[in-house]
Amino acid sequence: QSVLTQPPSVSAAPGQKVTISCSGSSSNIGNNYVSWYQQLPGTAPKLLIYENNQRPSGIPDRFSGSKSGTSATLGITGLQTGDEADYYCGTWDSSLSAWVFGGGTKLTVL
């Protein structure tokens, strides 16, 4: 059971938009910054979003992040088959003094 809650899977057609939610509490998302990671099949995770809504250089603006209260959301527009991956949200949990992840969301581009 992960501290952060993500839907196990989401799907959408190529060119469409999808959102992935990440729900937590005041000890984690509510008071700390959230980052998002993309893990393509058979590869290491890759940073997509940091500090709730910032994109590292090289990450296209099709990817966006937002946070409201104790929830965060990753948005992906203009879906491509190459976006099929597992997506993880993460943040520091001040009560646990530990970094915590969501359980991951598998994106399928139909």
Add this chain to the structure above:
Amino acid sequence: EVQLVESGGGLVQPGRSLRLSCTASGFSFGDYAMSWFRQAPGKGLEWVGFIRSKAYGRATEHAASVKGRFTISRDDSQSVAYLQMNSLKTEDTAVYYCTRVRAGSPLYWYFDLWGRGTLVTVSS
């Protein structure tokens, strides 16, 4: 090239020890905190622990699931971070990733550089 390369994984019996290494190149290793994560087969990501830079006293913190068994250390002169794993259990079987930590406070942390991982299999 900016990269992290993990090594030292393999097959080990329950109760034995193993030390993983993470060799950094292309950046000023000593300026950064480093963290270890793991991913059991078919499962999600799990934080293992971190070690802060010399500027923050090389302080460490470990996840509850490994505290007392695993120890993270670093050798800045060699640009290497280590994960010493003792009293290994079958549930420690996973791919272990080394990462670079950005930002000073854990409240702001994110992990912008990941190694490719090394597989540790604990089995008799």
